Amino acid sequence: MYGLAPGDYEKLRYLQSGRCALCRRANGATIRLSVDHDHKSGAVRGLLCRPCNSILGHGRDDIQFFQRAIGYLMSPPARQLQRGPDG
Secondary structure (H helix, E strand, O other), X not given: OOOOOOOHHHXXXXXXXXXXXXXXXXXXOOOXXXXXXXXXXXXXXXXXXXXXXXXXXXXXXOHHHHHHHHHXXXXXXXXXXXXXXXX
């Protein structure tokens, strides 16, 4: 799949300590980790759980999207609604 040679999937699992490369929680024991690849070049990047693979897909591999997501998590807009002790 995606040009992986026999045994490469297991080698990737080993390199990733048997876990999803992003969340590091999923281990593929119940549902096999997905082979993530660059949609432009087709090159394999690593193994991801389905939710993390979906997140990358939704973000369309757009680095600016993910930078905005980091900014959002660090400083959510609703934080500006928080008021000090004087109201």
